[in-house]
Amino acid sequence: MDKSFHSVRKQFVKSVLRESQVDKDPLLQLELWLTDAINSECPEPTAMVLSTAGIDLKPSSRVVLMKDLDVQGITFFTNYESRKGQQLRDNPHASLVFFWPRLERQVRIEGTVSKVTEEESDAYFASRPEASQISAIISPQSREIPSREWLEKRWQSAVGSKQSAVETHIYVSVGSRQLAAGSRPSNWGGYRLVPDYFEFWQGRAERLHDRLIYQPDESGWRIFRLAP
Numbered sequence: 001m002d003k004s005f006h007s008v009r010k011q012f013v014k015s016v017l018r019e020s021q022v023d024k025d026p027l028l029q030l031e032l033w034l035t036d037a038i039n040s041e042c043p044e045p046t047a048m049v050l051s052t053a054g055i056d057l058k059p060s061s062r063v064v065l066m067k068d069l070d071v072q073g074i075t076f077f078t079n080y081e082s083r084k085g086q087q088l089r090d091n092p093h094a095s096l097v098f099f100w101p102r103l104e105r106q107v108r109i110e111g112t113v114s115k116v117t118e119e120e121s122d123a124y125f126a127s128r129p130e131a132s133q134i135s136a137i138i139s140p141q142s143r144e145i146p147s148r149e150w151l152e153k154r155w156q157s158a159v160g161s162k163q164s165a166v167e168t169h170i171y172v173s174v175g176s177r178q179l180a181a182g183s184r185p186s187n188w189g190g191y192r193l194v195p196d197y198f199e200f201w202q203g204r205a206e207r208l209h210d211r212l213i214y215q216p217d218e219s220g221w222r223i224f225r226l227a228p
């Protein structure tokens with residue numbers, strides 16, 4: 001094996017994380033760190049790794065974009081029939097990881113996932129650019145497809161149908177489905193993770209990193225430190 005990876009290492013020296021500094025509410029602390037990531041122009045600051053496991057208990061991970069953060073939890077949007085959608089149907093327990101290398105920070109979150117309301121999914125779908133809406137409609141996410149050309153043809157024909165639908169104010173035809181122009185397909189929408197565990201990680205010099213955990217207790221959240 002090529003050993004050159006062994007020398008890839010850097011010192012983490014950007015900041016510190018103290019119990020006295022952090023918000024008592026982990027969702028507010030997450031909002032603070034997300035704001036720092038956005039203000040520091042971290043690439044894709046809202047990107048997070050979502051890990052799920054279905055009935056076979058084999059974990060699988062992929063990046064999704066966080067689209068909402070509030071007292072209820074953390075929301076992302078996807079295809080309900082995708083691999084992650086099927087796994088979440090079988091097992092709602094999931095984890096999320098944010099990593100902002102520029103800030104030398106990681107946040108790990110665990111919790112239970114459920115679908116957001118139809119109204120929330122409709123509202124977010126309607127806010128997306130039309131090209132993204134069409135892609136969500138025509139892409140059978142996570143299914144095997146014959147070719148790139150097959151996908152592009154499907155997209156083009158949906159664009160054509162949509163244009164004529166707009167002219168005649170009627171419907172978009174996608175595959176065997178008929179969709180009201182601009183409407184969200186029922187297999188696409190949001191999920192919300194309601195967290196029951198947070199870890200805020202700040203890289204420190206000599207690998208003596210800061211790790212603060214939040215776990216629910218009677219008074220709200222218990223905050224404690226783990227060894228790095």
Ligand SMILES: Cc1cc2nc3c(=O)[nH]c(=O)nc-3n(C[C@H](O)[C@H](O)[C@H](O)COP(=O)(O)O)c2cc1C
Pocket residue numbers: 044047060061062063064065066076077078079082083084085141142
């Ligand atoms: C930066 C980035 C952002 C992404 N955002 C999303 C997203 O918000 N929703 C989504 O379904 N897939 C998103 N993807 C694609 C997923 O990583 C993944 O390929 C897709 O959801 C299928 O995953 P699955 O087969 O495990 O269901 C994103 C990928 C990257 C790299």
